[in-house]
Amino acid sequence: MEEKLLEFKEYLKRIEYMNSTTSVLYWDMRVGIPNKAILYRGEVLGYLSGETYKLQTSDTMKGFIEYFSSIKNLDKVTESMVKNAKKDYDQTKKIPEKRYVEYTVLVSRAEAAWEEAKSKSDFNIFKPFLKQVVDFNKEFIDYWGYTDNKYDTLLDIYEPGITVAKLDKVFGGLRDAIVELLGKIQKSEVKPDSSIFTTGFSKEKQEAFGLFVLNKMEYDFQAGRLDESVHPFTIEFCNTDVRITTHYHENDLKSALFGSIHEGGHAIYEQDIPDSLQGTMLGHGVSMGIHESQSRFYENILGRSKSFWEYFYPEFKKTFPEFKDISLDDFYIAMNEVLPSLIRIEADELTYSLHIIIRYEIEKELINGEIEVDDLPKVWNAKYKEYLGVEPKDDGEGVLQDMHWSGGSFGYFPSYALGNLYGAQFLGKILKDIPDFYKEIESGNLSSIHAWLKENIHKHGAVYTPSELIKMVTGEELNEKYFIEYLNKKYSDIYKF
Amino acid sequence: MEEKLLEFKEYLKRIEYMNSTTSVLYWDMRVGIPNKAILYRGEVLGYLSGETYKLQTSDTMKGFIEYFSSIKNLDKVTESMVKNAKKDYDQTKKIPEKRYVEYTVLVSRAEAAWEEAKSKSDFNIFKPFLKQVVDFNKEFIDYWGYTDNKYDTLLDIYEPGITVAKLDKVFGGLRDAIVELLGKIQKSEVKPDSSIFTTGFSKEKQEAFGLFVLNKMEYDFQAGRLDESVHPFTIEFCNTDVRITTHYHENDLKSALFGSIHEGGHAIYEQDIPDSLQGTMLGHGVSMGIHESQSRFYENILGRSKSFWEYFYPEFKKTFPEFKDISLDDFYIAMNEVLPSLIRIEADELTYSLHIIIRYEIEKELINGEIEVDDLPKVWNAKYKEYLGVEPKDDGEGVLQDMHWSGGSFGYFPSYALGNLYGAQFLGKILKDIPDFYKEIESGNLSSIHAWLKENIHKHGAVYTPSELIKMVTGEELNEKYFIEYLNKKYSDIYKF
Numbered sequence: 001m002e003e004k005l006l007e008f009k010e011y012l013k014r015i016e017y018m019n020s021t022t023s024v025l026y027w028d029m030r031v032g033i034p035n036k037a038i039l040y041r042g043e044v045l046g047y048l049s050g051e052t053y054k055l056q057t058s059d060t061m062k063g064f065i066e067y068f069s070s071i072k073n074l075d076k077v078t079e080s081m082v083k084n085a086k087k088d089y090d091q092t093k094k095i096p097e098k099r100y101v102e103y104t105v106l107v108s109r110a111e112a113a114w115e116e117a118k119s120k121s122d123f124n125i126f127k128p129f130l131k132q133v134v135d136f137n138k139e140f141i142d143y144w145g146y147t148d149n150k151y152d153t154l155l156d157i158y159e160p161g162i163t164v165a166k167l168d169k170v171f172g173g174l175r176d177a178i179v180e181l182l183g184k185i186q187k188s189e190v191k192p193d194s195s196i197f198t199t200g201f202s203k204e205k206q207e208a209f210g211l212f213v214l215n216k217m218e219y220d221f222q223a224g225r226l227d228e229s230v231h232p233f234t235i236e237f238c239n240t241d242v243r244i245t246t247h248y249h250e251n252d253l254k255s256a257l258f259g260s261i262h263e264g265g266h267a268i269y270e271q272d273i274p275d276s277l278q279g280t281m282l283g284h285g286v287s288m289g290i291h292e293s294q295s296r297f298y299e300n301i302l303g304r305s306k307s308f309w310e311y312f313y314p315e316f317k318k319t320f321p322e323f324k325d326i327s328l329d330d331f332y333i334a335m336n337e338v339l340p341s342l343i344r345i346e347a348d349e350l351t352y353s354l355h356i357i358i359r360y361e362i363e364k365e366l367i368n369g370e371i372e373v374d375d376l377p378k379v380w381n382a383k384y385k386e387y388l389g390v391e392p393k394d395d396g397e398g399v400l401q402d403m404h405w406s407g408g409s410f411g412y413f414p415s416y417a418l419g420n421l422y423g424a425q426f427l428g429k430i431l432k433d434i435p436d437f438y439k440e441i442e443s444g445n446l447s448s449i450h451a452w453l454k455e456n457i458h459k460h461g462a463v464y465t466p467s468e469l470i471k472m473v474t475g476e477e478l479n480e481k482y483f484i485e486y487l488n489k490k491y492s493d494i495y496k497f
Numbered sequence: 498m499e500e501k502l503l504e505f506k507e508y509l510k511r512i513e514y515m516n517s518t519t520s521v522l523y524w525d526m527r528v529g530i531p532n533k534a535i536l537y538r539g540e541v542l543g544y545l546s547g548e549t550y551k552l553q554t555s556d557t558m559k560g561f562i563e564y565f566s567s568i569k570n571l572d573k574v575t576e577s578m579v580k581n582a583k584k585d586y587d588q589t590k591k592i593p594e595k596r597y598v599e600y601t602v603l604v605s606r607a608e609a610a611w612e613e614a615k616s617k618s619d620f621n622i623f624k625p626f627l628k629q630v631v632d633f634n635k636e637f638i639d640y641w642g643y644t645d646n647k648y649d650t651l652l653d654i655y656e657p658g659i660t661v662a663k664l665d666k667v668f669g670g671l672r673d674a675i676v677e678l679l680g681k682i683q684k685s686e687v688k689p690d691s692s693i694f695t696t697g698f699s700k701e702k703q704e705a706f707g708l709f710v711l712n713k714m715e716y717d718f719q720a721g722r723l724d725e726s727v728h729p730f731t732i733e734f735c736n737t738d739v740r741i742t743t744h745y746h747e748n749d750l751k752s753a754l755f756g757s758i759h760e761g762g763h764a765i766y767e768q769d770i771p772d773s774l775q776g777t778m779l780g781h782g783v784s785m786g787i788h789e790s791q792s793r794f795y796e797n798i799l800g801r802s803k804s805f806w807e808y809f810y811p812e813f814k815k816t817f818p819e820f821k822d823i824s825l826d827d828f829y830i831a832m833n834e835v836l837p838s839l840i841r842i843e844a845d846e847l848t849y850s851l852h853i854i855i856r857y858e859i860e861k862e863l864i865n866g867e868i869e870v871d872d873l874p875k876v877w878n879a880k881y882k883e884y885l886g887v888e889p890k891d892d893g894e895g896v897l898q899d900m901h902w903s904g905g906s907f908g909y910f911p912s913y914a915l916g917n918l919y920g921a922q923f924l925g926k927i928l929k930d931i932p933d934f935y936k937e938i939e940s941g942n943l944s945s946i947h948a949w950l951k952e953n954i955h956k957h958g959a960v961y962t963p964s965e966l967i968k969m970v971t972g973e974e975l976n977e978k979y980f981i982e983y984l985n986k987k988y989s990d991i992y993k994f
Contacts (some may be wrong), residue, residue, distance in 0.1 A: 017544040020537070025521055036720040037738030040517070051548075223533040243535030263610040 001071065005078065007281035008064045011055075012085070016281065018052040020237045027235050027243060031227045042108075044140050057092050076356055080463045081280040088281075091157075094143040103136050105353060109410050114406035121396030123377050126406070128323045131373045133408045134366060141367070154411030158288040159418060161467040164364060167414055170421060170480040171357050177484040180386060181491055185338050185350075188495035192337035196326060201250040201374055209319045210246065210260040213312065218450050219264045220246070220271050232259040234266035234295075236284060242270040253320070254335065260297050265298030266291055268450065272458030282462040288412060292419020293426065294453065300349045300420075301427055301486070302441060302449070306332045311444035336494055340388040342397045350487060351388060356417035358383045359402075363410050422470060424483035426457070429474045498568065502575065504559045506776035508552075509582070513778065516548040517734045524732050524740055554589050563587055563938035566779040577960045578777040585778075588654075600633050604905050611903035615644070618893030620874050623903070628870045630799030630905045638864070648864040650906030655785040656915060657748060658964040661861060666912060667918060667977040668854050674981040675851055677886060678988055682835050682847070693823060700745040706816045707743065707757040710809065715947045716741070716761045717768050728921055730755040731763035731780060731792075739767040750817070751832065755796050763788055765947065769955030779959040785909065787963050788915020788924065791950065797846045797917075798924055798983070799938060799946070803829045808941035837885040839894045848885060849986060853914035855880045856899075860907050894957035900986045919967060921980035925940060926971045 022045065029041050055061065068074065068082040076254050092100075110129035117126035137154065146153045156162065207226075214226065229245040236242045244263035250258045269285050277283035286290040302308050309316075309332055316324045338348050344355040356452065361378060365371045380399040382439040385391050390397030405413055406452055430452055431437055440448050456473045520540060526538050552558070565579040592600075607626035614623035634651065643650045646661040651658065704723075711723065726742040732737045741760035745753045766782050774780035782788040799805050806813075808827055814820045820828065835845050841852040860878055862868045870877055877896040882888050889895030892945065901909055927949055928934055937945050937980045967975050 014544060018540045020541050021522065021545065023519060024525055025518065028521055028525065032722060034718065034720050034722055034738055036717070036733060040735040040737055044514045044517050047511060048518065221531065221534070223531050225529060225531055237539040238534060241531055241536055 001178060001351045004064075008068065008081075011064065012081070012281050013279040014050060014080040015055050016238075016279065018048060018055065022048050022052065023235050023237050024047060024349040027237075030068055030233070031245060040405055047277060053092065058139050061089055062084070062171045065346070072263065074153070077280060077282065077463055081282055084462065087345070091144065095140060098141070099136075103408070106132055107134065107406065109407040110408075111403065112403060117398055118400045121400065123395040123399060124399065127373055128304040130376075130405060133405065134228055134373055134410075137367065137408060137410055138369075145485055149364075151411065152363045154218070154363075154367065155414065156411075157450035158409075158412050158415050159454040160287060160465050162289070162414065166478070169477065171360060171417065174353055174417070174421070174484065175357050175387065177480070177487065178350060179489060181189045181350060182338070182340065182388075184497045185491060185495045188321070188497055190333065190495045192201065192333045192494075193330070194334045194337045194339075196323070196331075197253040198251050199322060200250050201253045201320060201322075205319050206248050206253065209316060210257060212319075212402075213257070214244075214260060214264045214313060216312075216444060217261070217264050217268065217446055219268055223271050224267055226260065232256075232263050234263045236267075238278075239271055239273045239275065239283065242267040242397070244470040257304060262295045262299040265295035268298075268453070269458050270292045273461045274459055275460045277463070280461075284462055286460070286462040286464065286469060288415030288468065289365055289418030289422060292415050294419075294457070297423040297426065297453070298420045302446070304336055304349060305438075305441065307438040307441040309335075310442040314356045333494055336490070338491065338495075340390050342384065342388075342392050343401055352489060353417045354387045356413050358387060360417070363413065367410060374480075395460055418478075421478060421480055421483045422466075425454075425474050425476070425478065426472060427486065428482045499565060505565065505578075506937055508557060509560065509578070509778050510776040512549060512552050513735075515545060515552065515775065517550070518949050519545050520734050521551075524734075528724045528726075528742060549587065553585060558582070558586055574774070574777060574779065574920070574960055578779055579776055579790065581959065586957075588641065596636070598634075599928065600905070603629055603633065604903065607903040608900065611897070611900055615893055616898045616962065618891040618897065620892040620896060624870055627873075627902060630902065631870055631907075634765075634864065634907050635866075644891050646861075646865065648861045648908065650858075651864065652911065653908075654911050655906075655912050657784060657962050659786070659915070661912065663975070664857060667858060667975065668911075668914065670773045670977040671850055671914070671981065672884065672917070674977070675847060676834050677986060678847060679835070679837065679885075681994045682988060682992045685994055687830065687992045689830045689991075690827070691831045691834045693820065693828075693831055695748050696819060697747050698748065698750045698819075700819060701751065702816050703753050706813060707754060709812060709816075710754070711741075711757060713760050713809075713941060714758070714765065714943055716765055721764055723757065729760050731767070732762045733764075733767040735775075736768055736770045736772065739764040742875075755800060758800045758906070759792045759796040761938060762792035762802075765795075765950070766791045766955050769951045770958045771956055774960070776960045777958075780944040781959055783894055783957070783959040783961065784963045785912030785965060786915030787954065787966065788921060789912050789920035791916075791954070793916045794920040794950070799943070801846060801972055802938065804935040804938040806832075809940040830991055833987070835988065835992075837887050839881065839885075839887055839889050840898055847988060848912045850917055851884045853910050855884060856910040857914070858949060860910065864907060866872065881885050915975075917974060918980045919963075921983045922967060922971050922973070922975065923950075925979045925985065927951075 001055060015118075025045055026050070028146065028458065033041060054440065065086045068078070069086060082396075083392070090452070095103075110126075110133050113129045114126050117123060134229065138150070141153045144153050152163045155164070155167070187419050193348045215221070223240040224242045224244065227243065227245045228247060232244070232246045234242065244260065244267050246256045246259040266285075268289060272286075273283050284375060285294070306328070309328060313328050313331060314325075317388065323413050326334075338347065338350045340354075344352070345395060347355055358380070361383065362371070365379075367372070377395055377399045381391055402413075404410075408426070430449065434448055434451060435439070436450065440446075457469065460469065464472060467478065470476070522538065522542055522545070526535065526542075529530065530538060562579065562583045565575070566583060573580065589597075601624070607623075607630050610626045611623050614620060635647070638647045638650045641650050649660045652664070653659070705731075712718070720737040721741065724740065724742045725744060727744060729741070729743045731739065731741050741757065741764050743753045743756040743760065763782075766788060770780050771780075782791070803825070806825060810820075810825050810828060811886045823831075833846065835847045837848050837851075838844060841849070844852055855877070857869070859873070859879065862876075863870070863873075874892055874896045878888055881895070899910075927946065930949060931937070931945055934946065937943075954966065957966065961969060964975065967973070
């Protein structure tokens with residue numbers, strides 16, 4: 001069996017090499033490709049994805065999976081490796097190749113249609129494509145099967161083990177808590193002034209300060225790099241090459257800064273994955289939700305905390321002397337201003353989750369046939385009115401704002417809010433394990449928290465499922481209690497209620 | 498047959514996609530990769546080269562080659578495509594796979610040994626590896642066969658059709674002419690002052706002026722980009738993505754400038770290759786020598802001409818006001834200072850070819866067993882003394898200066914000097930076709946010459962062999978006459994003899 005296991009790992013390494021290669025080509029496409037080369041690059045990526053598909057669905061792969069599935073008492077890593085390989089194999093194989101290819105073509109067209117629709121704020125341009133994408137996803141669920149709820153099958157792709165039953169409970173509690181908090185905040189007499197972040201700041205200075213923070217976070221620049229792209233992202237070629245990007249806006253100082261910290265959180269997770277997981281397909285973050293828990297931990301729990309700025313604000317003022325007369329308190333409050341708005345990616349830490357919950361509720365109903373694509377703008381606008389008290393003036397700032405659906409990524413959005421929940425739940429445990437946590441942050445020591453995250457989360461890669469991991473680390477199932485407590489404490493301090 | 502041809506092209510496209518992919522990974526490795534990622538990238542590249550090897554040597558490939566080789570009266574493109582595919586196939590297949598793998602491992606070790614040897618200026622560190630590399634190349638020649646001279650087989654890899662018999666003739670004539678010219682120059686009372694280029698110039702200004710020149714040259718930045726790397730290079734992912742790099746030295750203004758122009762010349766060649774050659778494996782420059790003829794045409798024949806600077810010098814002085822009191826004449830003469838030196842890549846336009854001829858003579862004797870690896874430092878130093886009148890003080894500035902031999906690239910060096918010969922021979926024809934050639938350059942119009950090169954050379958890709966091409970374009974076989982005339986005229990003007 002030892003020998004067979006080595007062979008299997010050698011085989012999986014080939015898939016990892018292909019994934020690494022594809023990632024380099026994507027990174028280059030988003031960061032540096034000349035305009036005229038995009039078409040050809042698409043052809044190359046199409047070819048490579050076909051070759052990877054062949055490796056993933058080959059008889060060799062099937063043979064390995066059958067052999068190892070029949071063996072009892074595998075060690076945990078091998079067991080997870082076999083289970084994941086089987087899941088990927090089944091998921092891919094169950095879709096008839098013809099339908100898979102048709103879907104690939106459709107989503108690339110749907111993306112183009114979405115772009116046009118968004119630029120013209122006209123949902124009708126996107127609608128016929130979206131209908132087909134939704135129908136395809138329903139068809140895939142038929143191939144894959146489901147137990148309780150059709151939408152579970154899609155959720156499981158991004159967050160293994162998460163179900164509608166679980167999300168209805170935790171998101172329901174979270175939604176009510178946020179709406180209640182929002183009421184209190186809107187009645188508060190504290191009025192943060194966030195205009196201080198919009199007076200114009202050079203890209204060079206923003207970059208310099210971003211690099212300073214990333215270095216303090218222990219993002220390893222010998223195993224990564226920071227570039228600029230239209231939308232910020234993190235991409236992993238291997239654990240020694242995890243790259244991040246940000247986007248500098250001269251009139252919005254917060255955007256690139258918190259973007260860099262957020263992507264840095266994702267990247268540190270990938271950089272910390274041990275070499276020993278190479279050749280297992282487990283050498284990456286376990287799920288989108290756990291990944292977001294890391295990025296949001298750095299961005300929000302640390303990056304928007306007063307303790308963090310106790311240390312960083314003096315350095316910040318050196319780079320941006322415009323802030324020299326603004327107190328740390330005012331700066332901190334301004335940075336945490338709560339302002340219900342229409343656009344998810346511009347939302348504050350409190351209302352952000354409401355944007356996600358709206359999308360979750362809509363997707364769930366759409367996939368279960370309770371609403372139709374035709375209803376989306378109406379349903380969307382009604383939910384924004386109900387939960388956030390704001391109404392889009394057109395589809396561009398409403399239902400068309402995100403590109404996710406054009407790519408068929410139903411089930412992905414919940415990860416963002418799950419990241420908030422996981423993160424706060426981890427924080428609960430961290431405060432027990434590191435009693436001086438906030439003091440250390442205040443002194444600019446981000447090493448202890450990094451070590452804790454590495455030891456408890458990062459080093460496991462994808463060996464444990466998200467639910468195994470949260471239970472193992474915190475002793476509890478996923479629940480919304482910690483995040484609600486965190487929000488209550490933070491905003492009652494800021495808004496004094 | 499039509500259908501079979503489409504299938505063949507589809508198959509060749511897969512190899513092109515793999516080559517494009519590999520090139521992106523190489524580019525990234527030289528331009529942007531974080532230190533710690535180099536090892537893993539090596540593994541990925543190893544895997545990809547293995548997959549490409551499989552495509553190149555498959556039974557499918559063999560079947561296509563056999564089918565098309567039996568068909569008479571193919572059109573020229575298809576005929577060349579089949580001939581080249583067969584040549585590549587034979588070359589790869591004739592080496593036993595075991596020996597091929599051993600050689601791959603050897604050269605990667607030999608490169609590391611060369612690096613160490615060079616840094617310590619100690620040929621003995623490199624010697625045992627070089628012996629094995631030479632032996633391997635002799636063994637390969639046994640597999641591949643030869644007609645007149647063993648070294649011909651290696652020359653043919655880089656410059657199809659070029660032989661020792663031809664090179665002895667043209668290089669012999671060239672060597673004598675240069676040595677004679679050198680004598681006259683050393684007796685001349687004209688003493689150019691090239692110290693003006695070494696007083697310190699910021700990278701930003703060098704980059705700005707380089708971009709200005711590249712744009713005037715019609716290098717297409719929508720189908721390429723300029724970056725910085727340790728050694729300048731050009732790399733092609735497809736005809737719409739041809740990237741160049743340069744290296745900025747604050748104390749050597751000429752290096753990055755002429756480096757950019759040189760690489761720009763290579764890149765324009767690749768950018769001009771027509772889309773119709775996709776899927777033929779002929780969609781790239783035909784040989785190293787013809788490629789160098791394009792880069793050296795732009796770098797030397799244009800870039801170091803007085804006409805070029807008639808137009809560019811005013812703009813140059815705006816960027817570098819240090820030159821405001823230096824006349825165009827003095828500037829032009831300084832740029833063309835002839836100074837026999839030890840290091841090939843720092844050589845002036847006249848003595849450069851001597852560096853190449855020395856390497857050619859040595860390689861020829863080495864491959865034919867007339868000298869041994871042990872003799873190299875002695876032979877090297879004697880030739881430098883004889884041809885250039887200079888003697889290396891150690892192996893670092895002597896026989897160890899180039900990395901080519903560590904990679905087994907015997908037969909490659911002659912391309913550089915062939916580029917000079919081809920370029921001057923093209924110039925002879927250009928002066929007939931565009932009588933106002935130098936006037937157009939003086940007015941900053943580089944479009945006519947670009948159009949001429951595109952129409953006569955670039956658009957053919959690798960459809961014609963170098964000897965077919967030079968004959969077709971100039972009506973003559975390759976000869977040294979034009980380059981010698983060009984050198985005589987240029988240097989007698991500058992050094993007044």
